[in-house]
Structure formats: structure tokens, C-alpha cells
């Protein structure tokens with residue numbers, strides 16, 4: 624995706640960048656900060672394309688030789704600084720190579736652009752080296768630094784960049800993109816987006832049919848359990864705890880499930896329910912419990928998730944948690 628106009632969300636950030644390109648008032652360094660999967664790379668690429676595009680219209684045309692080179696990842700004046708395979712971080716040698724590139728002759732006559740992703744992997748030596756470029760940027764250069772957070776980044780590096788904050792996309796925005804790119808019906812796309820928690824990458828990659836089936840089967844089992852059915856609770860905990868990924872996925876499904884129950888309890892409306900195919904079970908659960916039960920279970924999910932990440936006994940952790948979900 625090369626054009627700003629094709630990007631969903633981040634309208635404020637895009638408008639600011641678009642205006643800067645238009646008026647030739649770009650800063651020499653930008654820092655894009657925000658969670659994984661929110662589209663920071665996409666916006667960075669669109670910015671690079673808007674600058675390099677032969678039409679010079681402040682927006683990439685998507686068709687000229689320059690745009691095509693950016694799309695194919697081989698534009699001579701756009702350099703990506705990334706983690707090399709098998710390496711733990713981005714090294715000072717890589718930063719030095721990049722610095723040599725930035726002072727070279729410009730092939731297109733536009734800017735020399737470097738995108739560094741993620742900045743948090745640039746080790747401290749390398750950050751210090753990078754600082755030199757940030758303090759005395761070569762003429763016609765532009766740096767775009769990408770990071771999930773600013774932890775571990777030198778304050779001197781941060782202070783040299785114009786910072787743009789990126790936020791997770793709304794589920795509806797992810798759904799719109801998923802529906803368009805995968806050709807799915809709106810309901811289906813909304814569910815998939817909800818299950819991916821605002822990460823477009825996850826929503827686009829997941830095999831929707833399989834994911835939805837697993838989820839439905841799991842939540843059916845949960846809905847059928849009662850709090851005195853210890854055997855059923857143990858069986859579900861054993862199944863969902865059989866591996867780590869499965870346990871984490873289960874917790875995500877439960878999160879969506881609880882959210883929907885609360886939506887029904889608080890608004891009484893089904894309009895914004897994500898798990899539409901489970902509406903009957905959701906309505907029964909919403910009628911049978913107090914809102915407070917759902918909020919405490921929702922709060923407990925963070926603790927349970929942490930325990931799973933720390934390799935606690937998954938079956939035991941889930942066995943303790945599942946009864947909180949039952950009537």
C-alpha cells in the first residue's frame with residue numbers, strides 16, 4: 624500500500640505528513656511510536672513514496688518507476704535498517720553503512736530516506752553513532768524511526784525527532800480492511816477483527832474458517848459448563864492448557880466473550896456484539912449473572928495471562944480461572 628489515501632485510520636498523523644510534504648516543510652527525523660501491527664511501517668512507506676514519486680503531487684501515484692521501486696523494495700534512495708537474520712540487535716556497523724549511504728549522491732534528485740525499524744533493537748553504541756546523523760543531518764536526508772515504545776532509547780535520540788504517536792486501530796477499521804482485502808462478508812470480517820484485537824497483521828494472516836471454528840467450539844463448551852461440574856472444568860482446562868499458544872488464544876476468546884456479555888448487560892442492545900454467531904449463549908449468560916462478575920473475570924485475565932507467560936502450570940491456572948466465568 625503506497626498511497627496515503629488508501630490507508631485506513633491514522634488520519635491526523637497522515638494529514639500532518641501530507642501537509643509537510645506538500646509545503647516542503649518536512650523535519651529531518653520522525654519517530655513513529657505505537658503498538659505492533661498498527662500500521663507504522665505502512666505510513667512510513669507511504670511517506671517515502673509521496674516524497675519520491677515522480678508526479679511530485681504530495682501523494683504517491685503508485686504507478687511511476689519510483690513508486691514501483693518502493694513497492695518492490697529496491698528504490699535506490701530508500702534504505703531500510705532492520706535486524707539481520709541471526710543477529711540480536713542492529714549494530715553500529717549497520718548504522719555506519721547507512722550513514723555512508725545517506726551522504727552519497729541522490730539517484731532521483733529527491734531525498735535520501737532511511738527507515739529504521741525497530742529503533743528499540745538499535746544497541747546503545749549504534750544509537751550513539753546514529754545521534755551524529757540526527758544532530759547534523761546530511762542535506763536532503765530524512766530519517767524515520769519506528770518503535771513500539773521509547774524504553775531503551777537514548778533521550779538525546781528522542782529529543783532530535785518529531786514524535787508521532789500511533790494507536791491501535793478500532794475493531795471496525797480492521798474489519799473494513801479485512802472485508803475488502805479478503806472479500807469477506809461484513810459480519811464475518813468484524814468477528815475476525817475482534818478476535819485479532821486491533822492487529823491488522825493478525826487479522827489478515829489468520830485462516831478465518833479454522834480460527835472461527837475453534838473459537839465457536841471452545842465457547843460452546845464453556846457456555847455449557849456449570850460451576851459444580853468439576854469434571855467438565857478440569858477437562859476444558861486440560862484441553863486449553865495443552866500448549867501455551869492454545870491457552871493464550873483461549874484467554875483472548877474469553878475476553879471477547881466477556882466483553883459481549885457486558886455489552887448486552889449494560890446497553891441491552893445486540894448492535895455492537897462481536898460474537899454474533901453465539902448470541903443465544905451470550906444472552907443467556909448476560910441474563911444469569913451480575914455485571915460485576917464479568918468485570919472481575921475480565922480483570923483476572925491479565926493475571927492469568929501473565930502466569931501462562933511465566934510458564935506456570937497451565938492446567939492448574941485455567942482450572943482456577945474457569946469457574947469465574949460460570950454461573
Ligand SMILES: [Zn+2]
Pocket residue numbers: 675676677678683684685686687688689690
Ligand atoms: Zn509515483
